[in-house]
Amino acid sequence: METKNFFHSVTLDREKCHGCINCVKRCPTEAIRVRGGKAIIITERCIDCGECIRICPHHAKQAIFDPISIMDEYEYKIALPAPSLYGQFNNLDDVDLILGALKLMGFDDVFEVAKAAELVSDATRKYMLRPDIPRPVISSACPAVLRLIRVRFPELLENVLPLHPPIEVAARLAKRKAAQKTGLPYEKIGAIFISPCPAKVTAVKMPLGTEKSWVDGVLAIRDVYPRLISLMRHVPASQELSEAGRLGVGWGGSGGEAAAVLKERYLAADGIENVIRVLEDLEDEKFYDLDFVELNACSGGCVGGVLNVENPYVARAKLERVRKYRPVSCNRLPDEDIMPYAWESPVEYEPVLELDADLKVAMEKMKQMREIEGRLYGMDCGSCGAPSCKAMAEDIVRGFSTEESCIFKLREEIQTMADGLSRISSVLPKASQENK
Amino acid sequence: MANDTIKLELEVPGDDFTRAGEASSTVKGMLKKLGFSPNVVRKVAIAMYEGEINMVIHGGGGQITVEISPESGVSMSLVDHGPGIPNIELAMQEGWSTAPDSVRNLGFGAGMGLPNMKKYSDEMEILSEVGVGTTVNMKVHLA
Ligand SMILES: Nc1ncnc2c1ncn2[C@@H]1O[C@H](COP(=O)(O)OP(=O)(O)OP(=O)(O)O)[C@@H](O)[C@H]1O
Ligand code: SF4
Ligand SMILES: [Mg+2]
Numbered sequence: 257m258e259t260k261n262f263f264h265s266v267t268l269d270r271e272k273c274h275g276c277i278n279c280v281k282r283c284p285t286e287a288i289r290v291r292g293g294k295a296i297i298i299t300e301r302c303i304d305c306g307e308c309i310r311i312c313p314h315h316a317k318q319a320i321f322d323p324i325s326i327m328d329e330y331e332y333k334i335a336l337p338a339p340s341l342y343g344q345f346n347n348l349d350d351v352d353l354i355l356g357a358l359k360l361m362g363f364d365d366v367f368e369v370a371k372a373a374e375l376v377s378d379a380t381r382k383y384m385l386r387p388d389i390p391r392p393v394i395s396s397a398c399p400a401v402l403r404l405i406r407v408r409f410p411e412l413l414e415n416v417l418p419l420h421p422p423i424e425v426a427a428r429l430a431k432r433k434a435a436q437k438t439g440l441p442y443e444k445i446g447a448i449f450i451s452p453c454p455a456k457v458t459a460v461k462m463p464l465g466t467e468k469s470w471v472d473g474v475l476a477i478r479d480v481y482p483r484l485i486s487l488m489r490h491v492p493a494s495q496e497l498s499e500a501g502r503l504g505v506g507w508g509g510s511g512g513e514a515a516a517v518l519k520e521r522y523l524a525a526d527g528i529e530n531v532i533r534v535l536e537d538l539e540d541e542k543f544y545d546l547d548f549v550e551l552n553a554c555s556g557g558c559v560g561g562v563l564n565v566e567n568p569y570v571a572r573a574k575l576e577r578v579r580k581y582r583p584v585s586c587n588r589l590p591d592e593d594i595m596p597y598a599w600e601s602p603v604e605y606e607p608v609l610e611l612d613a614d615l616k617v618a619m620e621k622m623k624q625m626r627e628i629e630g631r632l633y634g635m636d637c638g639s640c641g642a643p644s645c646k647a648m649a650e651d652i653v654r655g656f657s658t659e660e661s662c663i664f665k666l667r668e669e670i671q672t673m674a675d676g677l678s679r680i681s682s683v684l685p686k687a688s689q690e691n692k
Numbered sequence: 693m694a695n696d697t698i699k700l701e702l703e704v705p706g707d708d709f710t711r712a713g714e715a716s717s718t719v720k721g722m723l724k725k726l727g728f729s730p731n732v733v734r735k736v737a738i739a740m741y742e743g744e745i746n747m748v749i750h751g752g753g754g755q756i757t758v759e760i761s762p763e764s765g766v767s768m769s770l771v772d773h774g775p776g777i778p779n780i781e782l783a784m785q786e787g788w789s790t791a792p793d794s795v796r797n798l799g800f801g802a803g804m805g806l807p808n809m810k811k812y813s814d815e816m817e818i819l820s821e822v823g824v825g826t827t828v829n830m831k832v833h834l835a
Binding site: 374378496501502503506511514515516518519520576579580581582583584585586588 | 745798
């Protein structure tokens with residue numbers, strides 16, 4: 257299994273890892289193994305969903321994002337707050353307080369991702385009017401889901417909404433606006449996203465659908481949160497900063513993006529296991545009569561991202577409060593043209609889970625895999641470092657493991673050896689046998 | 693003293709749901725700028741927002757007339773030519789709703805709009821005829 261030099265936000269702190277296999281079992285793409293008592297991530301399989309960060313009892317899995325000091329690298333800095341940020345605060349019914357606090361933190365301007373989300377929703381509604389598109393349309397905003405589809409559900413790629421996610425749109429609009437206003441070149445303007453999850457960090461460093469992201473830095477909500485809390489009470493009253501409506505803010509929770517399409521026939525699933533189940537059913541064409549499918553890797557949607565502070569369900573309720581009495585939407589496209597929102601490069605199948613590119617070889621490997629699996633014990637105990645006996649059989653065929661790494665196999669062998677020994681030891685040499 | 697009032701005529705389009713709430717947002721911004729007390733601004737904003745949303749979801753759009761007076765407060769008249777409300781008493785009950793699923797998922801349809809309008813306005817009357825339309829008049833006093 258060669259490991260290409262991929263960037264991932266999710267990484268391992270070897271010191272803290274106990275090799276306990278909790279994460280190995282949890283990973284939805286079977287991308288983790290334990291070797292030599294430490295976990296390793298098979299990088300091309302990792303979708304940065306953050307499940308391993310959530311499950312690891314030793315906090316050995318972590319997300320990489322930028323330090324707050326990244327702001328200092330730019331002459332003019334713009335904060336791009338994720339809608340889920342709005343769900344982190346107690347008794348808040350005015351988003352302007354958060355936006356004002358971001359300015360006090362040192363940002364020259366704020367561009368709400370929720371505002372960009374309303375534009376993406378408008379573009380989605382326009383895209384859905386096309387008669388020739390495969391249905392249902394599957395959302396592409398959660399980078400972990402998009403990466404999951406890319407490695408596991410290639411047939412569904414044509415259903416995926418080929419539009420940039422709100423963060424990307426926000427960065428582009430914010431930087432263009434800033435360049436016009438200040439006359440500065442783009443390199444001196446920093447668009448800094450405040451993120452609920454590691455998947456979005458990866459989406460910025462290794463984007464899909466475009467060559468290079470316009471986002472210049474990514475901060476974690478949990479890093480920014482304590483600063484905002486202390487700055488909020490210094491925000492001058494009656495600043496009107498928020499430019500997002502109910503639809504845009506709703507994107508922070510599961511179902512928000514789908515509801516903004518304004519169609520009745522939609523489905524919204526959240527939590528990586530549910531997402532996989534829905535994708536499998538979509539692949540088998542078990543649903544009909546659906547226009548739109550929204551999928552979020554995190555339970556509850558982006559409010560459930562691992563870089564948040566508040567419990568997802570509480571955050572969801574707080575988000576509802578913040579968006580109450582907001583206009584339904586405050587942003588729409590200037591015309592019918594959705595091209596500025598469309599992916600510039602297609603997202604293609606990444607066959608990292610295939611046994612071999614050559615079908616014949618793959619068939620042969622599959623046969624071997626099944627033979628090996630038949631010889632294993634089917635306990636899925638994980639002590640070999642693989643998530644299941646099946647995955648172990650595949651690892652062996654790929655030359656990444658050996659049958660002896662199975663402790664039951666090992667015991668079998670010791671048993672055989674022990675039997676052999678006792679057999680040998682019971683055979684007395686001819687010379688010592690009594691003559692009868 | 694009628695000449696120091698400001699009168700606004702606002703169109704509420706019935707065919708574009710994404711515009712719902714814009715009229716009340718405009719009025720709220722104006723009241724804030726005029727320096728009305730936060731309590732009055734809040735009462736008008738909520739009562740008018742709920743009424744406007746109802747005009748879009750249930751009434752197919754219409755017109756809102758707002759009169760802002762420094763002495764007597766804010767009066768609003770929300771007029772639509774939609775299906776009308778067959779049983780006003782029932783509609784006024786908390787939790788009664790005929791909102792479709794597509795808007796329920798946006799957080800509408802709890803059946804709390806009319807009760808909230810009653811609660812936040814100081815005077816309210818509903819005139820409705822089935823097949824003709826609905827007019828809701830509301831007033832928020834200054835003190
Ligand atoms: N302008 C109107 N035209 C026709 N029917 C209306 C109108 N306004 C209200 N109704 C009827 O009265 C019911 C109750 O209205 P109310 O505003 O209390 O609740 P809702 O709009 O259904 O939900 P919510 O306001 O909590 O989102 C509506 O479901 C609808 O049947
Ligand atoms: S659901 Fe949202 S927070 Fe979770 S991985 Fe996807 S984009 Fe990130
Ligand atoms: Mg209502």
